[in-house]
Amino acid sequence: MIYKVSRIVALLVFSILIIIPSLIVVFGSTKTDSEVYNKPLALPEKWSLDNFRFLFEVSNVGRSFLNSVIVTGFSVTITLILASMCAFAISRMITVTGRVLFSLFAVGLAIPGQVNLVPIFILFNDLQLTNKLSGLVLINIVTTLPISVFILTAFFRELPKEMYEVSEVDGATPLRVYRSIALPLSRPAMGATAIFLFVITWNELLFPLLLITDNDKRTLPLSLLSFRGEFFSNYSMIFTAVMVASIPMVVMYLLMQRSFIAGLTAGAVKG
Amino acid sequence: MGLPGAIIFTGFYFVPFIANLRYSLTRWDRITEPEFVGFRNFVNLLTNDDLFYKVLGNNLRFTFLVVLFQTLFSLIFAIFLVKNTKTNIALRTLFFFPTILSSVSVGMIWLFMYDPNFGAINLFFTRLGLEGFALNWLGSESSALYAITFTQVWFHTGQMMVIYIAGLQQIPQELYEAAEMDGASRWQQFRNVTWPMSIPTTIVVMAYTTIQSFRAFDLIFAMTQGGPNNSSNIFAVLIYQTVFSELRIGYAATQSIFFIIVLVFVTLLQRKFLNSRYEK
Numbered sequence: 001m002i003y004k005v006s007r008i009v010a011l012l013v014f015s016i017l018i019i020i021p022s023l024i025v026v027f028g029s030t031k032t033d034s035e036v037y038n039k040p041l042a043l044p045e046k047w048s049l050d051n052f053r054f055l056f057e058v059s060n061v062g063r064s065f066l067n068s069v070i071v072t073g074f075s076v077t078i079t080l081i082l083a084s085m086c087a088f089a090i091s092r093m094i095t096v097t098g099r100v101l102f103s104l105f106a107v108g109l110a111i112p113g114q115v116n117l118v119p120i121f122i123l124f125n126d127l128q129l130t131n132k133l134s135g136l137v138l139i140n141i142v143t144t145l146p147i148s149v150f151i152l153t154a155f156f157r158e159l160p161k162e163m164y165e166v167s168e169v170d171g172a173t174p175l176r177v178y179r180s181i182a183l184p185l186s187r188p189a190m191g192a193t194a195i196f197l198f199v200i201t202w203n204e205l206l207f208p209l210l211l212i213t214d215n216d217k218r219t220l221p222l223s224l225l226s227f228r229g230e231f232f233s234n235y236s237m238i239f240t241a242v243m244v245a246s247i248p249m250v251v252m253y254l255l256m257q258r259s260f261i262a263g264l265t266a267g268a269v270k271g
Numbered sequence: 272m273g274l275p276g277a278i279i280f281t282g283f284y285f286v287p288f289i290a291n292l293r294y295s296l297t298r299w300d301r302i303t304e305p306e307f308v309g310f311r312n313f314v315n316l317l318t319n320d321d322l323f324y325k326v327l328g329n330n331l332r333f334t335f336l337v338v339l340f341q342t343l344f345s346l347i348f349a350i351f352l353v354k355n356t357k358t359n360i361a362l363r364t365l366f367f368f369p370t371i372l373s374s375v376s377v378g379m380i381w382l383f384m385y386d387p388n389f390g391a392i393n394l395f396f397t398r399l400g401l402e403g404f405a406l407n408w409l410g411s412e413s414s415a416l417y418a419i420t421f422t423q424v425w426f427h428t429g430q431m432m433v434i435y436i437a438g439l440q441q442i443p444q445e446l447y448e449a450a451e452m453d454g455a456s457r458w459q460q461f462r463n464v465t466w467p468m469s470i471p472t473t474i475v476v477m478a479y480t481t482i483q484s485f486r487a488f489d490l491i492f493a494m495t496q497g498g499p500n501n502s503s504n505i506f507a508v509l510i511y512q513t514v515f516s517e518l519r520i521g522y523a524a525t526q527s528i529f530f531i532i533v534l535v536f537v538t539l540l541q542r543k544f545l546n547s548r549y550e551k
Contacts, residue, residue, distance in 0.1 A: 114527075
């Protein structure tokens, strides 16, 4: 009895704690600012998309959106290719090379990006990779490579050895085995890793903040942060920007809940 | 095959990490040439820097509280939602939802929630007649770090809950049946079956949460930038400020080295503590 009551109370409280802020944002993006302040929880007096129109007019959030799409697209794709090649090499090479490769990424996993903030800032300045989307793609690849290698290595190791051996006897090169056998078999693991990478890259703030000063090169999280300064505490505009930054992720989450949850916890379990 | 990835990673992550050690021995503002100062930065940091100790304290307190509450709540919700019923699956989807948002979005949402005049939190307390609880949450030194702690736990509890659910579903059902036959209460079942059987998952959850909380740069930067008066500052934000506000590259490099030392130390301590529990 006590268990049942406390269960319902706890679930209810946490549900409310998630639903109310979400509703405030969704409603807020269609309200005027004074409405947000005076009646944050009430339904909007009239649903309008004026805030969105205004936001796209006065700011370059459209440009930021496009930048985010470009940076995320390239980062995720290239990371997946490189990581799957590394993971394949690690799982197939029982020799020293495989172990060295594995240790390299294991040590890398232990160094959070924040620790490397100073030297990366200097290196990217020296190489003139600041204020470039390609610079952001590069740093995203480097920071997400270790965790992706770990997730994929764990998967490749579970594939039956015979699969590889048969094709090797037939004289297939490692590249061919990777392309024709390992990749097709690893589609679920690649999918989970892709979602994981997609979410963290889309939401990344630290390195864009470090490397981008040009307005036209901002990604969405960076724009969102700058709106706080520009619109000060005009929350109807801030909430509109939060909506723009979150909608792609939310839509995908609703369409593929299972894969999202699997992808975003794979990183934690395998890492 | 692994070569392209290994080369890029070494060149753009590993080599910089080593270069960082060299920067830590210099005084450098990026305008003039770096000046070699030996271990002076390290001595300064340890003997003459109150801010460093304040931030260290904040960081440890933040990590401790986030790990404690995030682990506790995610375990409780996992136990409540472990059965695969329709309602439970819907609730899991809802609880996991904040995880997919960006830290900056979450920061903006909670900036409003905590707003001293208009925020939903204070509205709630005043409606209940508890004006005493209606604080300037993020604006006061005594509450800012705790307000962010709450947001961080809100942000990632659902993610850890899903990991716990996967762990709990591995526990053989017979154990519970046997416990029930022996007349064990729910609490006794938890003490003697669920908790010991879920310690491996707890290790994963706590290790991940620890690293996650050390990396909470985005959220703190979006909400308070470490303020007021550095009361919510943690290492990651401090290093950023030392580079960009103070232009002290060498000193920031030294701070990063302490950052990783503390992180490794905390992780090892935690592992030792949990492993000793596990072996019992």
